[in-house]
Amino acid sequence: MLTIAADLHDKIVAHARADHPDEACGVIAGLAGSDRPERFIPMLNAERSPTFYRFDSTEQFRVWREMDERDEEPVVIYHSHTATEAYPSRTDISYASEPGAHYVLVSTREPDQAEFRSFRILEGVVTEEEVRIVAGGPGPGRNEPIGPPVGHQEQPR
Amino acid sequence: MAIEVRIPTILRTYTGGAKSVEGAGATLAELLSDLDSRHSGLRDRLVDGSGLRRFVNVYLNDEDVRFLGGLATPVADGDTVTVLPAVAGGGR
Numbered sequence: 001m002l003t004i005a006a007d008l009h010d011k012i013v014a015h016a017r018a019d020h021p022d023e024a025c026g027v028i029a030g031l032a033g034s035d036r037p038e039r040f041i042p043m044l045n046a047e048r049s050p051t052f053y054r055f056d057s058t059e060q061f062r063v064w065r066e067m068d069e070r071d072e073e074p075v076v077i078y079h080s081h082t083a084t085e086a087y088p089s090r091t092d093i094s095y096a097s098e099p100g101a102h103y104v105l106v107s108t109r110e111p112d113q114a115e116f117r118s119f120r121i122l123e124g125v126v127t128e129e130e131v132r133i134v135a136g137g138p139g140p141g142r143n144e145p146i147g148p149p150v151g152h153q154e155q156p157r
Numbered sequence: 158m159a160i161e162v163r164i165p166t167i168l169r170t171y172t173g174g175a176k177s178v179e180g181a182g183a184t185l186a187e188l189l190s191d192l193d194s195r196h197s198g199l200r201d202r203l204v205d206g207s208g209l210r211r212f213v214n215v216y217l218n219d220e221d222v223r224f225l226g227g228l229a230t231p232v233a234d235g236d237t238v239t240v241l242p243a244v245a246g247g248g249r
Contacts, residue, residue, distance in 0.1 A: 052246070053247050060243075061216050061219060083248060088246070092246035095243065095244075
């Protein structure tokens with residue numbers, strides 16, 4: 001299951017909308033081992049394509065090193081599909097290379113409604129998982145090394 | 158002194174779980190062959206017949222080796238080589 005704060009969910013959708021009809025992509029970093037997405041990092045799509053995405057290699061290096069220095073990992077790796085459903089394509093599956101990450105897909109094919117789904121992709125096998133959106137926004141608890149999830153009360157949406 | 162090579166999670170099965178290993182060589186190609194002598198199979202995940210695999214990024218210090226000399230890039234003791242799988246995919 002992916003548990004994600006509402007503001008982070010909204011930022012992913014907003015990024016996907018902003019880059020439509022090209023695919024948008026990025027990362028949400030979190031403390032290593034916490035499974036809690038915390039720090040939103042939109043990435044360039046080096047391909048600038050409606051059917052393909054690839055992180056810019058230089059930007060990826062910088063972001064991965066920064067995560068390393070902060071003891072973070074890519075908890076969520078997201079990208080958008082702009083004409084197809086929010087389900088991993090064969091391309092997505094063959095290039096999935098972070099076994100610990102939640103792969104989030106957003107479809108922007110419908111202008112008024114975004115499909116937001118999360119998957120694990122391990123050795124070519126896709127497993128969809130539940131997405132739980134919880135209240136939360138910038139404030140206490142965000143970017144703190146560890147602590148009780150203050151400000152992350154559950155709230156069904 | 159040696160060359161430090163940082164290994165991503167997905168390739169640590171070849172390094173017994175180690176996040177970084179050390180190797181030697183005058184070029185990236187020599188370094189990868191040296192690593193493969195102790196971590197068999199690692200080289201194949203990074204290189205195919207025509208050079209570096211398309212969806213693997215290899216950096217010398219903080220620069221993508223594609224912008225340097227690819228497998229012919231000179232390396233030296235004290236350098237750090239970082240391997241990162243490209244993050245890529247798409248709707249079709």
